[in-house]
Amino acid sequence: MEYILETNNLIKHYKNGRALNGLTMHVEKGAIYGFVGRNGAGKTTLIRLVCGLQEPTEGTFTLYGCPNQSKEITRARRRMGAVVETPSIYLSMTAEENLKQQYQILGLPSYDGLKDLLELVRLGNTGKKKARDFSLGMRQRLGIAVALAGDPDFLILDEPANGLDPQGIVEIRELILRLNRERQITVLISSHILDELSRLATHYGFVDNGRMVKEISAPELEASCRKCLRLTVSDARPLTTALDKMGLEYSVRSDTEVDVYDAPSVTELTLALHNAGCEVKNIHEHDESLESYYMNLVGGGSDD
Amino acid sequence: MRNLLHANFSRLFHSGAFRAALAAEFAYALFIIGVTFYSIYIKEGGRFGLEEPLLFAFGIAGMIPVPMLIQAPFLSVYLGTEFSEGTIRNKLVTGRSKAAVYLSNLLACMTASVLLAVLYLALVGAAAVPTGLPLKMPAGQLLPLACYGLLALAASAALVPMAAMLIRNETKTVIVTLSAAIFAMFLISFLTARLGEPEFTAVYDEWGRDAIEMLPNPSYLQPVPRAVCRFLIDLLPTGQCLQISARSVEQFWRMPLLSLMVIAAATGTGLLLFRRKDLK
Amino acid sequence: MRAKLSVNLLLRANFSRLWRSASFWVSVAVMSAISVFELAVGYQPRLQGGAGILDNRYMIFALLSGVVLSAFCSLFTGSEYSDGTMRNKVAVGHSRTAVYLSNLAVCAAAGVLACCGYILPMVIVGVPLLGPFTMSVSSLLWFTLCAFIMTAAMCAIFTMIAMLNQNKAVVAVICIFLAYFLLFLGIYLNTRLTEQAVIPAREYIENGQILVREAMPNPSYVQGVKRTVFEILYGLPGCQAVQLLATAEACPVRLPLASLGAIAVSTTAGAALFRRKDLK
Numbered sequence: 001m002e003y004i005l006e007t008n009n010l011i012k013h014y015k016n017g018r019a020l021n022g023l024t025m026h027v028e029k030g031a032i033y034g035f036v037g038r039n040g041a042g043k044t045t046l047i048r049l050v051c052g053l054q055e056p057t058e059g060t061f062t063l064y065g066c067p068n069q070s071k072e073i074t075r076a077r078r079r080m081g082a083v084v085e086t087p088s089i090y091l092s093m094t095a096e097e098n099l100k101q102q103y104q105i106l107g108l109p110s111y112d113g114l115k116d117l118l119e120l121v122r123l124g125n126t127g128k129k130k131a132r133d134f135s136l137g138m139r140q141r142l143g144i145a146v147a148l149a150g151d152p153d154f155l156i157l158d159e160p161a162n163g164l165d166p167q168g169i170v171e172i173r174e175l176i177l178r179l180n181r182e183r184q185i186t187v188l189i190s191s192h193i194l195d196e197l198s199r200l201a202t203h204y205g206f207v208d209n210g211r212m213v214k215e216i217s218a219p220e221l222e223a224s225c226r227k228c229l230r231l232t233v234s235d236a237r238p239l240t241t242a243l244d245k246m247g248l249e250y251s252v253r254s255d256t257e258v259d260v261y262d263a264p265s266v267t268e269l270t271l272a273l274h275n276a277g278c279e280v281k282n283i284h285e286h287d288e289s290l291e292s293y294y295m296n297l298v299g300g301g302s303d304d
Numbered sequence: 305m306r307n308l309l310h311a312n313f314s315r316l317f318h319s320g321a322f323r324a325a326l327a328a329e330f331a332y333a334l335f336i337i338g339v340t341f342y343s344i345y346i347k348e349g350g351r352f353g354l355e356e357p358l359l360f361a362f363g364i365a366g367m368i369p370v371p372m373l374i375q376a377p378f379l380s381v382y383l384g385t386e387f388s389e390g391t392i393r394n395k396l397v398t399g400r401s402k403a404a405v406y407l408s409n410l411l412a413c414m415t416a417s418v419l420l421a422v423l424y425l426a427l428v429g430a431a432a433v434p435t436g437l438p439l440k441m442p443a444g445q446l447l448p449l450a451c452y453g454l455l456a457l458a459a460s461a462a463l464v465p466m467a468a469m470l471i472r473n474e475t476k477t478v479i480v481t482l483s484a485a486i487f488a489m490f491l492i493s494f495l496t497a498r499l500g501e502p503e504f505t506a507v508y509d510e511w512g513r514d515a516i517e518m519l520p521n522p523s524y525l526q527p528v529p530r531a532v533c534r535f536l537i538d539l540l541p542t543g544q545c546l547q548i549s550a551r552s553v554e555q556f557w558r559m560p561l562l563s564l565m566v567i568a569a570a571t572g573t574g575l576l577l578f579r580r581k582d583l584k
Numbered sequence: 585m586r587a588k589l590s591v592n593l594l595l596r597a598n599f600s601r602l603w604r605s606a607s608f609w610v611s612v613a614v615m616s617a618i619s620v621f622e623l624a625v626g627y628q629p630r631l632q633g634g635a636g637i638l639d640n641r642y643m644i645f646a647l648l649s650g651v652v653l654s655a656f657c658s659l660f661t662g663s664e665y666s667d668g669t670m671r672n673k674v675a676v677g678h679s680r681t682a683v684y685l686s687n688l689a690v691c692a693a694a695g696v697l698a699c700c701g702y703i704l705p706m707v708i709v710g711v712p713l714l715g716p717f718t719m720s721v722s723s724l725l726w727f728t729l730c731a732f733i734m735t736a737a738m739c740a741i742f743t744m745i746a747m748l749n750q751n752k753a754v755v756a757v758i759c760i761f762l763a764y765f766l767l768f769l770g771i772y773l774n775t776r777l778t779e780q781a782v783i784p785a786r787e788y789i790e791n792g793q794i795l796v797r798e799a800m801p802n803p804s805y806v807q808g809v810k811r812t813v814f815e816i817l818y819g820l821p822g823c824q825a826v827q828l829l830a831t832a833e834a835c836p837v838r839l840p841l842a843s844l845g846a847i848a849v850s851t852t853a854g855a856a857l858f859r860r861k862d863l864k
Contacts, residue, residue, distance in 0.1 A: 371760075
């Protein structure tokens with residue numbers, strides 16, 4: 001297996017505590033790696049370490065097989081693009097000037113492709129407007145364009161959906177998928193919008209308290225998640241009695257809602273409920289795999 | 305308005321900038337206590353009394369307006385943060401009027417400025433107790449001077465909300481207000497020097513002993529420019545503070561009126577612009 | 585193909601940002617405005633017949649450059665932190681040292697260019713208006729070079745402060761105060777170091793009799809270790825500006841050497857600390 005990024009027991013201390021607590025992760029080549037965790041779990045800290053903005057207190061990582069202590073790491077970073085936390089753009093410059101800056105920083109021979117890149121993130125018609133006057137979503141998109149300027153093979157996006165409108169989210173998703181499929185760009189996305197992430201990611205890493213709780217591929221996750229049938233009824237008690245009789249596994253969500261695992265015979269179940277005088281108001285197949293998987297994994301505590 | 309003021313003061317007392325300003329004022333007071341007490345007691349033997357270090361609350365001997373140099377950056381950071389971090393929106397979206405927001409900021413700034421000076425006065429006063437340094441200026445003269453000085457400090461603090469509102473960027477506000485404070489210092493010393501030019505200059509004999517002739521001094525200011533110069537020195541809060549610190553106040557009654565005028569003009573302009581300006 | 589990363593790329597990017605930077609043009613404009621003001625002030629004595637006026641007016645830029653550039657450096661370098669764009673450079677693999685050096689170079693160049701904003705009006709308008717320089721061309725060029733190197737040293741110190749502190753407003757306050765502090769320190773040191781060792785004998789007349797006062801050692805004369813320390817401090821960038829003005833015709837080589845030393849020390853220390861710094 002070829003890994004773009006491998007971290008080994010990374011620890012990062014700040015003055016007011018540990019942000020990373022022995023984090024180990026593996027980002028496979030060609031993957032869209034969803035990096036999931038609550039606020040303060042250490043996602044941004046890891047990204048800062050990988051980008052070279054900070055040095056780990058302990059532990060190591062390799063980027064394209066190049067260890068972080070080696071001098072070659074800067075060359076490896078040349079193949080990477082990142083948006084860390086907030087978009088890194090000069091607020092006093094226009095979108096085009098910002099991109100030109102990044103082209104110069106990268107030493108690109110010409111500004112060819114600059115217009116295409118602006119079109120790609122839907123900023124082609126911003127003209128002389130300064131980034132200061134951009135909406136949050138426009139800044140986010142400009143930040144992504146800056147990250148893409150160096151034509152990276154590895155793209156790191158920290159909460160890319162922040163501040164984007166629904167259309168923007170869809171466009172960014174399609175952009176990421178296209179970059180991944182057409183240009184084989186490996187993507188690391190940190191997010192806590194699980195629903196959105198589940199439409200993209202091929203691999204997941206769940207972090208909590210600065211530690212990797214679980215790394216899993218999307219198919220494995222799918223397999224390990226059970227689908228269920230969510231029934232809304234007038235009274236849950238006759239339903240549970242019936243389910244017990246049929247020997248099915250279930251969980252009660254409320255007085256009127258029950259999730260039934262396995263695959264029950266719906267006809268049999270509704271007949272039994274009819275006999276017990278219980279009305280079935282709604283049945284649908286429920287698939288909350290990623291969210292429930294995450295909640296089971298890290299628990300539903302508060303953000304702090 | 306009460307709530308806004310309350311919020312402003314609690315932010316003030318928690319702000320690092322205010323603590324830095326307190327530390328600076330504290331250090332300044334210690335420095336002045338050390339230097340003036342030393343010179344009064346040991347070197348010069350008491351030409352002046354306690355009033356000298358006390359009135360240095362407003363500047364060093366008519367030369368350096370230290371309180372302005374402390375409060376300009378501090379108040380700019382304190383107010384500039386509201387614009388830079390966008391927290392001013394929180395006040396407006398909860399239905400406070402722009403006038404209330406502006407006035408509560410203004411009051412917080414003026415109070416902070418006076419508090420810093422009061423801290424200084426208290427420290428110097430406390431230092432005078434064990435050393436028994438006497439007051440040589442009658443209290444009836446010192447008290448109004450100190451009050452006018454505090455008013456002038458408040459007037460200079462009233463300029464900061466206007467600047468912060470116009471500039472809306474913490475760092476640029478700091479640069480502008482601090483540079484303005486330093487520029488005012490040079491301007492006052494230049495104007496004071498011009499006012500001090502003698503009307504005639506003496507021409508001496510070849511041995512430099514006796515004056516043989518008196519010539520009119522071309523740098524001597526004529527009545528109209530002289531009055532303008534005088535007015536500027538009295539109008540600028542820095543000019544007032546420096547005069548008080550040097551105990552060289554000439555037009556006693558005019559100073560508080562001019563301070564109030566500065567406060568009114570700055571607040572009026574600031575409010576007008578703040579009302580019109582779109583916030584992000 | 586991916587271009588090889590080098591400082592050149594960062595330099596080019598930084599310079600293209602410099603030409604667009606409003607604070608740079610404001611700095612140049614301020615220097616030019618002061619230059620024009622100095623010319624106007626110098627024009628009056630010229631009408632009354634005075635020599636060497638242009639020389640004196642010309643050299644003032646050495647005193648101003650530090651003060652004007654303290655604000656510029658903190659804004660220009662500080663926006664890399666506040667806009668977060670420092671990350672773009674580090675994340676694509678530019679070394680921290682390269683990032684530091686390119687910022688230093690662009691600030692130093694901006695410093696020299698701002699000085700040119702002062703020099704050009706002096707030369708273009710000043711010579712026809714006030715008559716030619718009385719200094720020789722070589723002295724003039726040597727003085728200018730020394731002043732440029734000192735300006736670059738001031739910028740190196742401001743860059744160090746700005747690169748090590750992510751709070752732009754705090755950086756601005758520190759840099760501006762430091763610039764003025766060094767300037768006043770220079771003036772003070774100049775006064776102390778130019779004191780004569782011996783007060784010469786003097787004749788004076790009292791009650792019609794000519795009396796002679798013997799020569800005596802000057803108590804204000806600084807000597808020994810204290811003098812050495814004063815002399816070293818007098819060579820610091822900023823303080824040095826006063827010395828440059830005082831020795832303009834034959835500025836000793838040790839002054840630019842001291843400036844180069846200051847650049848080396850501040851850059852080595854600054855770059856080393858910046859390499860270890862946690863960026864956000």
